[in-house]
Amino acid sequence: MRVLNVHLADHSYDILIDHGSLSALGQRCAEIRLIGNAAVITNPTVAAFYADTVASSLKAAGNNVTVIEIPDGEEYKNATTLNSVYDALIEAGIDRKSFIVALGGGVVGDLAGFAAATFLRGIPFVQVPTTLLAQVDSSVGGKTAIDHPRGKNLIGAFYQPKLVLIDTDTLKTLPEREYRAGLAEVVKYGVICDLPFFEILEKECSAIQAMDQNVLQKVILRCCQLKAQIVEQDEKESGLRAILNYGHTLGHAYETGAGYGTLVHGEAVAIGIALAAHISMSLGHCSSDDVARIEALLNAFKLSFEPPAVERHLLLNALTTDKKVAGGTISFICNSGIGGHIIEKFLPEQLIALAGLEV
Ligand SMILES: NC(=O)c1ccc[n+]([C@@H]2O[C@H](COP(=O)([O-])OP(=O)(O)OC[C@H]3O[C@@H](n4cnc5c(N)ncnc54)[C@H](O)[C@@H]3O)[C@@H](O)[C@H]2O)c1
Ligand SMILES: O=C(O)C(=O)C[C@@H](O)[C@H](O)[C@H](O)COP(=O)(O)O
Numbered sequence: 224m225r226v227l228n229v230h231l232a233d234h235s236y237d238i239l240i241d242h243g244s245l246s247a248l249g250q251r252c253a254e255i256r257l258i259g260n261a262a263v264i265t266n267p268t269v270a271a272f273y274a275d276t277v278a279s280s281l282k283a284a285g286n287n288v289t290v291i292e293i294p295d296g297e298e299y300k301n302a303t304t305l306n307s308v309y310d311a312l313i314e315a316g317i318d319r320k321s322f323i324v325a326l327g328g329g330v331v332g333d334l335a336g337f338a339a340a341t342f343l344r345g346i347p348f349v350q351v352p353t354t355l356l357a358q359v360d361s362s363v364g365g366k367t368a369i370d371h372p373r374g375k376n377l378i379g380a381f382y383q384p385k386l387v388l389i390d391t392d393t394l395k396t397l398p399e400r401e402y403r404a405g406l407a408e409v410v411k412y413g414v415i416c417d418l419p420f421f422e423i424l425e426k427e428c429s430a431i432q433a434m435d436q437n438v439l440q441k442v443i444l445r446c447c448q449l450k451a452q453i454v455e456q457d458e459k460e461s462g463l464r465a466i467l468n469y470g471h472t473l474g475h476a477y478e479t480g481a482g483y484g485t486l487v488h489g490e491a492v493a494i495g496i497a498l499a500a501h502i503s504m505s506l507g508h509c510s511s512d513d514v515a516r517i518e519a520l521l522n523a524f525k526l527s528f529e530p531p532a533v534e535r536h537l538l539l540n541a542l543t544t545d546k547k548v549a550g551g552t553i554s555f556i557c558n559s560g561i562g563g564h565i566i567e568k569f570l571p572e573q574l575i576a577l578a579g580l581e582v
């Protein structure tokens with residue numbers, strides 16, 4: 224098992240990376256004194272594969288377990304679903320000594336995490352991520368949220384989990400499209416802060432796509448390490464943490480503009496990364512060779528970065544609600560070469576023009 228601690232004063236926690244570890248969840252929770260009533264929040268797709276294992280493990284460790292299913296899809300990461308979760312938590316008698324388990328991808332993790340942050344003004348929660356994207360990114364760092372029709376993750380809280388348990392075996396049932404989407408966030412880490420890691424991704428591209436356990440676990444560990452290092456320095460995104468938003472400014476605009484669920488998050492991020500790389504080049508922050516390498520890696524992971532046709536006003540609307548907007552200007556994350564970052568500021572209209580999306 225690979226173990227990584229996220230050091231955050233009085234709310235530090237472990238990330239446990241292994242294969243076949245789902246059945247030890249109850250024991251791992253008990254080790255950090257999470258025992259009593261557990262509410263497992265998941266969706267029908269994930270539940271069909273893993274809810275029994277998780278519920279049995281929690282019961283064997285002495286918990287009463289309630290499984291709460293929410294509909295599957297980004298289009299349900301909203302206030303209506305959140306309210307239905309609050310109803311189910313009340314119905315199940317969940318109290319402040321209880322805990323929530325988020326079993327699923329980033330949609331379940333973000334919504335269940337926000338439910339945990341707000342229910343009874345905050346109860347403990349554990350992340351059990353079952354997509355690659357959630358294992359390398361969304362389960363770590365404490366961003367929890369629901370979407371608003373006007374923009375992604377507009378209602379949320381910074382609220383850290385008590386534990387992240389990553390069982391890489393769960394990826395065996397993940398659709399290929401979702402696995403590929405997760406690789407976009409993996410590429411992000413290399414581009415913004417780790418050239419040697421980017422080079423490993425180039426070299427190990429086939430092994431990663433074949434889900435070679437050893438290589439895969441190293442990749443997940445490296446992503447979690449990089450994210451943890453950034454979050455430890457700037458938990459609530461007053462500065463540095465914004466670099467984790469590389470590829471997301473325009474990516475989120477496409478994800479929202481195309482309609483939630485049309486592009487999955489990682490696909491939108493791949494589009495955003497390619498656009499950010501071109502903008503970085505036009506500002507002199509990287510070379511055309513760097514852009515070609517970034518695009519080649521996205522291509523190698525079969526990630527399309529061709530932006531779909533989305534009307535300009537929809538992109539602009541989404542950009543104006545981005546959480547990085549302050550005083551009308553938006554902070555935009557550029558890559559500096561490969562492995563570095565620079566933050567620029569633009570008006571949303573300028574950004575559309577710079578990205579060549581005027582038509
Ligand atoms: N909080 C953060 O820091 C953060 C970071 C990145 C992304 N996000 C958010 O995460 C969300 C995207 O997450 P995602 O890519 O995991 O998508 P997702 O949660 O929608 O999961 C993708 C699909 O895979 C299915 N699935 C999940 N695990 C499975 C498994 N093991 N086997 C079979 N099917 C499985 C799901 O039911 C879903 O249909 C977005 O809402 C995004 O905004 C949050
Ligand atoms: O953890 C972060 O910080 C990130 O920005 C990670 C992103 O991959 C993730 O998609 C995040 O939810 C985006 O945050 P937002 O603040 O732009 O909603």
Ligand SMILES: [Zn+2]
Binds near residue numbers: 408
């Ligand atoms: Zn993301």
